[in-house]
Amino acid sequence: MDNHSSSQSFWSKYVFSLDHKVIGIQYGLTSLGFLILGFSLVLLMRWQLAYPEQALPLIGKFFGNASMPDGVMLPEFYNSLGAMHGTIMIFLGVVPLGVGAFGNYLVPLQIGAPDMAFPKLNMASYWCFFVGGFVMLLGFAMPGGAANSGWTAYPPLSIVATSGQTVWLIGMVFLITSSLLGSINTIVTIVQLRAKGMTFMRMPTLVWTQLVTAFLLLMAFPPLEAAGVLQLMDRLAGTSFFMPEGLVLSGQILPYTGGGSVLLWQHLFWFLAHPEVYVLILPAMGIVSEVIANNTRKPLWGRKGMIYASVFLGFMSFIVWAHHMYLTGMGTVISAFFQATTMIISIPSVIILTSLLLSLWGGSIRFNTAMLFSLAFLPMFGIGGLTGLPLGLAAADVHLHDTYYVIGHFHYIVAPGTIFALFSGIYYWYPKITGRQMSETLGKWHFWPSLICMNCIFFPMLIQGLAGVSRRLYDGGATYELAKDVLYLNKVMSASAALLFVAQIPFIINVFTSFWRGKKASANHWDATTLEWAATSSPPLGHGNFEVIPEVFRDPYEYNPPNSDKEFLPQNFDLQNDKKRED
Amino acid sequence: MKIPFAVEERPDTGLNNGRFGIWLFLASELMLFGGLFSAYILLRTGSSGWPKGADFLNIPLATVNTVVLISSSVTIILAWIALQMNNVKRFRILYSLTILLGFIFLIIKYFEYSAKFHHHYYPSTNTFLAIYFTMTGLHVLHILGGLLVNIYHLFPGFKLYKEDPEKYKGRIELSGIYWHFVDLVWIFLFPILYLL
Amino acid sequence: MDTKSLSKKNRTYLIVFASLMFLTFITVWVSGLDLTKTSKILAIDASVCAIIIALSVASVKGFLVGGYFMHLFDEKRWVYLLILLSVFFFIALLYLPLLESHSRLEHYYVP
Numbered sequence: 001m002d003n004h005s006s007s008q009s010f011w012s013k014y015v016f017s018l019d020h021k022v023i024g025i026q027y028g029l030t031s032l033g034f035l036i037l038g039f040s041l042v043l044l045m046r047w048q049l050a051y052p053e054q055a056l057p058l059i060g061k062f063f064g065n066a067s068m069p070d071g072v073m074l075p076e077f078y079n080s081l082g083a084m085h086g087t088i089m090i091f092l093g094v095v096p097l098g099v100g101a102f103g104n105y106l107v108p109l110q111i112g113a114p115d116m117a118f119p120k121l122n123m124a125s126y127w128c129f130f131v132g133g134f135v136m137l138l139g140f141a142m143p144g145g146a147a148n149s150g151w152t153a154y155p156p157l158s159i160v161a162t163s164g165q166t167v168w169l170i171g172m173v174f175l176i177t178s179s180l181l182g183s184i185n186t187i188v189t190i191v192q193l194r195a196k197g198m199t200f201m202r203m204p205t206l207v208w209t210q211l212v213t214a215f216l217l218l219m220a221f222p223p224l225e226a227a228g229v230l231q232l233m234d235r236l237a238g239t240s241f242f243m244p245e246g247l248v249l250s251g252q253i254l255p256y257t258g259g260g261s262v263l264l265w266q267h268l269f270w271f272l273a274h275p276e277v278y279v280l281i282l283p284a285m286g287i288v289s290e291v292i293a294n295n296t297r298k299p300l301w302g303r304k305g306m307i308y309a310s311v312f313l314g315f316m317s318f319i320v321w322a323h324h325m326y327l328t329g330m331g332t333v334i335s336a337f338f339q340a341t342t343m344i345i346s347i348p349s350v351i352i353l354t355s356l357l358l359s360l361w362g363g364s365i366r367f368n369t370a371m372l373f374s375l376a377f378l379p380m381f382g383i384g385g386l387t388g389l390p391l392g393l394a395a396a397d398v399h400l401h402d403t404y405y406v407i408g409h410f411h412y413i414v415a416p417g418t419i420f421a422l423f424s425g426i427y428y429w430y431p432k433i434t435g436r437q438m439s440e441t442l443g444k445w446h447f448w449p450s451l452i453c454m455n456c457i458f459f460p461m462l463i464q465g466l467a468g469v470s471r472r473l474y475d476g477g478a479t480y481e482l483a484k485d486v487l488y489l490n491k492v493m494s495a496s497a498a499l500l501f502v503a504q505i506p507f508i509i510n511v512f513t514s515f516w517r518g519k520k521a522s523a524n525h526w527d528a529t530t531l532e533w534a535a536t537s538s539p540p541l542g543h544g545n546f547e548v549i550p551e552v553f554r555d556p557y558e559y560n561p562p563n564s565d566k567e568f569l570p571q572n573f574d575l576q577n578d579k580k581r582e583d
Numbered sequence: 584m585k586i587p588f589a590v591e592e593r594p595d596t597g598l599n600n601g602r603f604g605i606w607l608f609l610a611s612e613l614m615l616f617g618g619l620f621s622a623y624i625l626l627r628t629g630s631s632g633w634p635k636g637a638d639f640l641n642i643p644l645a646t647v648n649t650v651v652l653i654s655s656s657v658t659i660i661l662a663w664i665a666l667q668m669n670n671v672k673r674f675r676i677l678y679s680l681t682i683l684l685g686f687i688f689l690i691i692k693y694f695e696y697s698a699k700f701h702h703h704y705y706p707s708t709n710t711f712l713a714i715y716f717t718m719t720g721l722h723v724l725h726i727l728g729g730l731l732v733n734i735y736h737l738f739p740g741f742k743l744y745k746e747d748p749e750k751y752k753g754r755i756e757l758s759g760i761y762w763h764f765v766d767l768v769w770i771f772l773f774p775i776l777y778l779l
Numbered sequence: 780m781d782t783k784s785l786s787k788k789n790r791t792y793l794i795v796f797a798s799l800m801f802l803t804f805i806t807v808w809v810s811g812l813d814l815t816k817t818s819k820i821l822a823i824d825a826s827v828c829a830i831i832i833a834l835s836v837a838s839v840k841g842f843l844v845g846g847y848f849m850h851l852f853d854e855k856r857w858v859y860l861l862i863l864l865s866v867f868f869f870i871a872l873l874y875l876p877l878l879e880s881h882s883r884l885e886h887y888y889v890p
Contacts, residue, residue, distance in 0.1 A: 117600045184607045192588050192600050218611045219868050226618025238707030259710040264625050267876040331882025597855035606858050610865035617869040649803050657796040763848040770840045774833035778810035
């Protein structure tokens with residue numbers, strides 16, 4: 001570390017830092033905290049689903065009478081937990097970890113830039129996110145509890161909901177601002193600050209996926225912000241953008257002038273929320289392709305195809321959104337249009353997944369923890385993607401809409417899909433970030449139970465959903481005759497969820513103990529070729545990234561190149577210079 | 584540590600970071616107003632009857648406001664030209680004039696709003712007024728944001744001109760591009776809310 | 780840039796300003812006219828006629844502001860690409876919900 005950074009105060013070095021690596025770590029730690037919180041919320045829900053209206057043992061009595069009198073959960077509290085679980089996991093957990101943490105930390109290092117293009121905006125982005133998260137949590141302190149209209153906040157329910165919804169909307173405004181600042185920064189960095197020789201086609205796949213993701217965030221979030229403003233107006237100023245005439249609540253006609261459209265919200269919301277799905281999955285695909293290329297010791301199969309596929313994926317994701325709305329009574333022609341675009345968008349996803357799978361062919365695979373998580377990503381994402389196809393077709397969606405099948409489908413994509421990829425990324429880049437290795441033993445104790453528990457949670461959901469169990473039921477379907485045969489699965493899922501929580505303990509121990517006790521890692525711990533390993537120390541300098549800004553000579557994954565005696569060629573390795581030196 | 588291409592242009596893209604950044608920001612702003620325009624169209628076509636703007640709104644006042652905003656747009660670009668010629672005095676006059684015109688716009692808007700409230704026209708009165716107040720309100724927020732930035736550039740930010748004139752010129756150009764965008768939004772808001 | 784080309788630009792901006800003012804008065808003036816005759820000749824609804832005129836004038840004005848004031852006429856490829864992309868999504872956002880909400884009508888029985 002140079003003298004300049006040691007002269008900074010603690011606050012400007014670690015808290016209000018302008019360095020992209022520190023901000024990346026801040027994003028990472030905060031979002032991991034939110035992931036644990038979001039997971040805890042769903043554990044409470046799972047107790048209620050498996051043992052409806054039984055008192056939660058041990059901790060139940062601490063929740064107070066407003067949410068869990070005598071440890072028995074109230075339906076309103078269950079709704080709050082559901083809404084906040086979704087919001088926290090998506091907007092405060094997975095996206096900040098995939099985009100905020102990995103994007104911030106790795107993009108400048110991988111393209112050979114000294115920092116992000118706008119360091120101050122970068123800091124502002126993190127603090128907007130932090131404030132947004134804090135405001136979201138404030139919702140729990142509001143009378144009537146946190147937002148309870150689902151993470152989709154559909155009107156009219158969300159307009160007549162308790163004040164927690166207003167807090168939710170204000171929190172969203174902060175989060176949208178944060179992602180706006182972050183995405184502008186990422187795009188400008190990638191387009192403007194690439195090192196000499198780093199052409200677009202030589203950029204690692206992770207950088208490409210981050211670029212597409214940033215465009216999605218940039219273009220898709222603002223309509224939700226507009227919708228959020230309209231919903232705030234409905235709630236606070238008494239307008240009726242989303243409220244039709246003559247709504248009756250508890251026998252009272254609501255004082256709205258009417259003329260609004262509930263579907264307007266759904267359009268504006270899904271215009272964001274469908275691209276958001278790809279915001280969740282694209283960085284994960286980027287991480288997995290880095291890990292797979294490195295641990296198979298061969299170039300990615302069809303790398304350029306993957307890049308084009310992810311750009312096409314990003315583009316198409318803007319015109320498929322109404323497939324969330326088949327059951328709202330849309331006409332058959334427009335429904336055919338959205339079915340067609342939905343089928344088309346599955347093609348690039350399949351291209352990417354197939355390329356990753358074929359990249360394994362003929363590789364001498366190193367089965368370290370990072371690689372195990374990446375390998376598990378492939379079938380898990382595959383199941384998630386394939387179960388999505390019936391939902392994209394209106395006829396099948398009539399049966400499956402709003403059942404547990406939907407929950408199973410998207411959790412397969414996000415939980416054992418994206419989150420596994422993110423774990424993989426943490427195991428893979430930990431030596432770079434801290435200069436120490438993580439324990440492989442603990443890593444395997446983390447991986448195998450997680451894989452098994454994930455499947456025991458989400459596969460039964462598909463079965464329940466096919467049996468017709470609605471996702472909105474507070475008692476898990478106990479009151480419905482049709483659900484009787486699949487009701488026992490609730491206990492299986494809940495027990496697996498609790499075990500999954502236990503399975504994260506080795507990971508938490510691993511992250512903290514390795515930081516102090518882990519074995520020292522060399523600068524290029526995995527013998528990788530991309531710039532973040534090739535040209536920096538480990539951990540990278542506190543201030544500034546490279547001693548000398550590297551120059552790039554070749555494609556990113558030159559492992560075992562033909563016509564060379566080297567096992568791997570880093571992107572910045574100058575063959576000609578090397579030859580001269582040997583001569 | 585210095586970020587490359589903060590002032591000078593990157594040869595292969597022909598842009599510096601700030602110019603590309605502001606355009607990305609404006610692209611996202613376009614989508615923000617796009618969401619509102621979409622809401623406007625959907626609500627209007629879905630309604631059984633939509634009032635003419637003149638039934639509720641004051642067209643002469645809004646025309647004056649259009650003139651004011653377009654004038655402020657032209658003063659800010661003339662200010663930038665003056666700065667390019669290093670004519671600081673002319674720059675400061677024109678830039679101050681822009682800020683002044685911005686404030687005049689806000690004052691007229693204030694009178695317009697209070698006249699509405701005086702007649703008991705509120706956002707909750709009907710959907711037309713609801714979308715009127717929301718869209719113009721959001722536009723006013725953008726004006727306020729722009730004014731804050733411009734005032735910063737004129738007074739405390741001006742010392743940058745002595746340290747790094749090229750960087751300062753770049754910032755003035757960006758503030759101008761943003762200001763024109765706010766003008767552009769008004770150019771569309773004016774006919775769809777007041778005239779149609 | 781040299782002083783000469785700058786003062787030339789100065790003049791261009793003033794001309795643009797004058798045209799913007801002119802167009803503003805045009806659009807206000809047209810909105811006060813009775814368009815029934817014109818609409819009969821063109822065989823379209825009077826309100827549609829008004830919308831077309833108002834939006835075309837606004838588009839011309841927007842074109843002038845964007846092109847000259849925001850220097851779009853001499854921007855670079857990346858900015859054009861970006862604007863193209865956002866305009867495409869803008870249209871999708873405007874048009875698809877409209878199309879969707881109209882498609883609902885086919886399900887309703889209209890006597």
